[in-house]
Amino acid sequence: xxxxxxxxxxQWIFSQSSQPIQPWSIIHHVSELREFTILPDVxxxxxxxxxxxxxxxxxxxxxxxxxLNEYFFTHANRVSTENGDIYRQLFKSPGAFALxxxxxxxxxxxGVNMFAYNPDLTHLEGAYxxxxxxxxxxxxxxxxxxxxxxxxxxxxHGILQEDIQLDIEMIIxxxxxxIVGLDRDRACGINVMCEQADPFEDxxxxxxxxxxxxxxxxxxxxxxxxxxxTPYYYTAAHCTYFSNPxxxxxxxxxxxxxxxxxxxxxxxxxxxxxxxxxxxCLTGTNINNLVLNGxxxxxxxxxxxxxxxxxxxxxxxxxxxxxxxxxxxxxxxPGGEPKKINFDSGYAISSYWEGPQDTHWFLNWDEGGTLGxxxxxxxxxxQIRIVGTLTGGLGDCxxxxxxxxxxxxFSAAWNWGNTPNMRLRDWxxxxxxxxxxxxxxx
Numbered sequence: 001x002x003x004x005x006x007x008x009x010x011q012w013i014f015s016q017s018s019q020p021i022q023p024w025s026i027i028h029h030v031s032e033l034r035e036f037t038i039l040p041d042v043x044x045x046x047x048x049x050x051x052x053x054x055x056x057x058x059x060x061x062x063x064x065x066x067x068l069n070e071y072f073f074t075h076a077n078r079v080s081t082e083n084g085d086i087y088r089q090l091f092k093s094p095g096a097f098a099l100x101x102x103x104x105x106x107x108x109x110x111g112v113n114m115f116a117y118n119p120d121l122t123h124l125e126g127a128y129x130x131x132x133x134x135x136x137x138x139x140x141x142x143x144x145x146x147x148x149x150x151x152x153x154x155x156x157h158g159i160l161q162e163d164i165q166l167d168i169e170m171i172i173x174x175x176x177x178x179i180v181g182l183d184r185d186r187a188c189g190i191n192v193m194c195e196q197a198d199p200f201e202d203x204x205x206x207x208x209x210x211x212x213x214x215x216x217x218x219x220x221x222x223x224x225x226x227x228x229x230t231p232y233y234y235t236a237a238h239c240t241y242f243s244n245p246x247x248x249x250x251x252x253x254x255x256x257x258x259x260x261x262x263x264x265x266x267x268x269x270x271x272x273x274x275x276x277x278x279x280x281c282l283t284g285t286n287i288n289n290l291v292l293n294g295x296x297x298x299x300x301x302x303x304x305x306x307x308x309x310x311x312x313x314x315x316x317x318x319x320x321x322x323x324x325x326x327x328x329x330x331x332x333x334p335g336g337e338p339k340k341i342n343f344d345s346g347y348a349i350s351s352y353w354e355g356p357q358d359t360h361w362f363l364n365w366d367e368g369g370t371l372g373x374x375x376x377x378x379x380x381x382x383q384i385r386i387v388g389t390l391t392g393g394l395g396d397c398x399x400x401x402x403x404x405x406x407x408x409x410f411s412a413a414w415n416w417g418n419t420p421n422m423r424l425r426d427w428x429x430x431x432x433x434x435x436x437x438x439x440x441x442x
């Protein structure tokens with residue numbers, strides 16, 4: 001068996017959008033930073049060995065967390081200009097494919113601009129502004145290519161340091177590469193741009209890749225009985241157990257624009273979420289001793305705007321619970337790769353994972369398999385409704401012909417706990433209409 005994978009209704013919408021503003025260090029031709037902070041060496045071989053031995057119920061990890069908890073101004077280099085002060089700090093983490101900042105607490109006053117970039121300016125993110133302040137106090141940057149990363153803050157005259165909250169909680173060192181890079185054969189499913197996937201376009205448009213800071217999974221946008229476009233998102237509990245949903249990124253349009261080959265299209269992303277419900281059925285203190293005792297689900301609510309131009313589909317669901325469930329497809333991001341689709345014309349059988357009976361569906365795919373990063377991806381019945389989310393199994397992306405997949409049952413998650421934060425029904429059917437199936441919608 002291998003790992004499958006890498007807070008009250010919000011009244012606000014948050015975006016990680018950046019502003020088209022240049023860093024003052026470029027405008028004023030400020031000299032290169034000659035002082036830098038070298039982060040500790042990362043034991044990549046040890047991490048990869050640990051990943052191989054990790055338990056079955058963990059996300060697919062790609063990053064090592066350098067814990068800093070450092071106030072940015074303590075070591076930042078300062079240069080004064082007629083506009084205000086430029087603060088910069090350079091970090092080096094030798095061997096990293098990419099780096100990212102995670103901040104807590106984070107608060108930028110009006111007029112302050114923040115940037116993250118590599119020294120040769122081939123990858124620059126920002127400007128981040130007061131619009132990026134989040135009620136959770138968290139913020140993170142996307143991955144910046146390379147093993148060096150600069151944080152720059154532009155502070156106009158009249159704004160005091162004590163008005164700014166900018167603590168670097170950690171820097172993520174990507175030790176696997178920005179994209180893991182699997183061979184694009186049919187063993188892990190076919191690319192969603194292939195003709196065979198055409199009838200399932202809506203279901204494909206519901207699925208996204210989740211970047212969780214130092215790991216990744218898959219999940220799916222899900223409809224509710226009110227059909228009011230509440231941005232609920234369904235994935236596996238083992239994906240969110242050790243992760244902070246405030247910094248999740250949801251890439252809905254990450255695919256290859258051809259069948260056998262093509263360019264990778266990643267597209268924009270929604271940023272940040274809160275947990276509405278999860279099974280609370282995981283125990284353990286680290287990735288090597290996790291035990292799952294339930295249907296392995298988390299219901300998130302994305303707090304960013306879901307842009308209509310992304311054509312995101314809110315998938316329907318089926319909470320019926322027969323002994324055998326007729327299934328059709330599974331859609332996922334194996335190893336963090338662009339979307340793939342699996343096919344099956346048979347039945348999933350009622351089964352279990354580590355805990356009680358009847359919490360999971362078991363099946364072997366007719367075509368396709370799963371891999372790290374596929375965790376949390378949806379299993380659809382033959383009426384193209386969600387019936388489960390991927391926990392794990394023998395994913396077999398080597399094409400040996402036996403997959404042995406286990407999906408946490410949607411039906412078990414519906415009434416799993418005694419309170420709304422442990423079950424789906426209060427969120428997806430708030431007026432208790434007791435419907436058993438629901439179609440999806442745009």
